Amino acid sequence: MHILMVAARCYPFTGGIETHIHEVGPRLVERGHVVDVLTTDPSGELPVEEYLRGIRVQRVPAWPRERDLYVSPGIYTAIRRGVWDLIHFQGYNTFVAPIGLLAAIRGDLPFVLTFHSGGHSSPLRNAVRGTQHALLRPLVARAARLIGVSEFEASFFSARMGVPRERFVVIPNGAAMPAASAGVRVDPHLIISSGRLERYKGHHRAIAAMPELIHRVPDARLHVVGSGPYEGELRRLVATLGLEERVTIATIPGSERQKMADLLASAGLFVLFSEYEAHPVAVMEALSLRRPVLVNDTSGLGELASKGLCRAIARDANPRVLAAAMAEELEAQRVVPDWALPDWDDCAQALSEVYDDVYNDILTSRSRERVPLGGILSWPPETKARRR
Numbered sequence: 001m002h003i004l005m006v007a008a009r010c011y012p013f014t015g016g017i018e019t020h021i022h023e024v025g026p027r028l029v030e031r032g033h034v035v036d037v038l039t040t041d042p043s044g045e046l047p048v049e050e051y052l053r054g055i056r057v058q059r060v061p062a063w064p065r066e067r068d069l070y071v072s073p074g075i076y077t078a079i080r081r082g083v084w085d086l087i088h089f090q091g092y093n094t095f096v097a098p099i100g101l102l103a104a105i106r107g108d109l110p111f112v113l114t115f116h117s118g119g120h121s122s123p124l125r126n127a128v129r130g131t132q133h134a135l136l137r138p139l140v141a142r143a144a145r146l147i148g149v150s151e152f153e154a155s156f157f158s159a160r161m162g163v164p165r166e167r168f169v170v171i172p173n174g175a176a177m178p179a180a181s182a183g184v185r186v187d188p189h190l191i192i193s194s195g196r197l198e199r200y201k202g203h204h205r206a207i208a209a210m211p212e213l214i215h216r217v218p219d220a221r222l223h224v225v226g227s228g229p230y231e232g233e234l235r236r237l238v239a240t241l242g243l244e245e246r247v248t249i250a251t252i253p254g255s256e257r258q259k260m261a262d263l264l265a266s267a268g269l270f271v272l273f274s275e276y277e278a279h280p281v282a283v284m285e286a287l288s289l290r291r292p293v294l295v296n297d298t299s300g301l302g303e304l305a306s307k308g309l310c311r312a313i314a315r316d317a318n319p320r321v322l323a324a325a326m327a328e329e330l331e332a333q334r335v336v337p338d339w340a341l342p343d344w345d346d347c348a349q350a351l352s353e354v355y356d357d358v359y360n361d362i363l364t365s366r367s368r369e370r371v372p373l374g375g376i377l378s379w380p381p382e383t384k385a386r387r388r
Contacts, residue, residue, distance in 0.1 A: 001085040003036070003088060005087075005089075006038045007039050008091060010039045014251075016281045024344060024348045024351060025055045026053040029053075029055065036084070038079070069094060075099045077103075085110075092113065092115050093117065097136065101113075111143055112147060117276070145169055149172055149173050152278065154170050173281050177285045180262055181262050189217065189221055192267040192271070194270070196227070197229065197230045199230050204233070206222055206271050207222065210247060214246065216323060217327050223247075226251055265289045269330055270292070275298065275315070276298065284341060288343075292336055294326060297314055298315045
């Protein structure tokens, strides 16, 4: 099948959706699919078109450059001009989704949608989420399948958008990371908090807990991994608390998977105090390397804790409580089991099966229509020729 994935961002950017596409795309190609990615480039600095690991990536402009709204009329134009067997929308929370969904519906193109929902640092954006969901519902309801990355996400959007739960399929993100390099050892005093540098991700809570944690565990150190608009605030907090020698903030490019694996494998504890995560790739990566994990008891994080994969702490815990929990985890030096976690091969296979099911449904539906003698069933209609 010829699949188009549509997302606001993809490689070389880092993040949950970016990692998802980077991992499942090539695996779908290995399974015989042709995969294109349509995405945006607000900077205007990336190639308009390139091939990455067997995938054709097309980028169109988006505005504004410094905000995560991704208003991109080029998404609509590209979808209307192209021919694919199926469109897979990756993520719903920018303008890319409604623009692309409208183009698919007007072009009578079948599509599926994975929500990949996340939090946001803007109180205004959070306040209008209900309205956003209501406006998206007529478009989302036209999807051939809806995909949640966790049971929490599927149930949440089923209720929020009034779409029957049976319309949803749950396909978790993968957890695969390269094995740690020879010689990498666990540092029992090192804590890692990884994810985009946004306030809702909760890195500031880990930093705020450090003075109390150092009182309990004198050699404790925190390494925050990521990039994003909240970096300046985090660095100012580090300076205000006098933690320059104990807290480091740096990013690791998404292409340097081995470097990230080695860092995670060396951690005595991984923490993520995010306000909202559907199925966090960062946590799954830490678990795949058998590192103990401490999270907020909320959303998909709480679901992971309920399965015994990590420990959860109340989302309103103050710095003293957080420090006590981190100290307990560091001192326990827990041996994390080799969990049977979902991997990216599982994810790609499940997606391939969804694509096949949708395509077979289309063929079955069209076979009921009267076909002229000598007519050939095809999707999309061949009159929609691709325009380069």
